[in-house]
Amino acid sequence: MRFSASQDIALPASAVFSKITDFEAFERLALRRDVAVNRRDRLPQAGVGSSWEVDFLYRGKPRNLLLEVAEMRPDGLLAMIGRIGGFDLNVSMATQDTGPGRSRLAVELDVKPRSLSARFLLNSIRFGKRGLERRFARRIADFGRALERWQTSGASPWP
Helix, strand or coil, X not given: CEEEEEEEXXXXXXXXXXXXXXXXXXXXXXXXCCCEEEECXXXXXXXXXXXEEEXXXXXXXEEEEEXXXXXXXXXXXXXXXXXXXXXXXXXXXXXXXXXXCEEEEEEEEEEEECCHHHHHHHHHHHHHHHHHHHXXXXXXXXXXXXXXXXXXXXXXXXX
């Protein structure tokens, strides 16, 4: 199942890319929200090959997410692969300049089942896909506005 959304942002593409690749800021954000984040690699700087194990509670159940940076190009592409429960995830974020001081962030999330029970769950979710797509697009729009606030205020906009 694939979800995609794009958001116009009042920042240059290079600034948006630097914010979405500020992995340390996202680690701090997760820790403030009682999410356990463990870096699994020994690279001196986050980049291709960097990976994290993220443990959190969702709907009262413990979840474990494994994330790894698969591709990171300075022209504005960040691709990550992940695994949570019985699902494989592919996330891609691309930035593109659309005008002076403006850019577009395009995000794609591809979810694939790894087991029969995950396949059944994904098939049942397909009935509500339209609502999920709207929520996904709204989250990406909120993320774009948060990036704008982050750039102008200098402090992370997430409490």
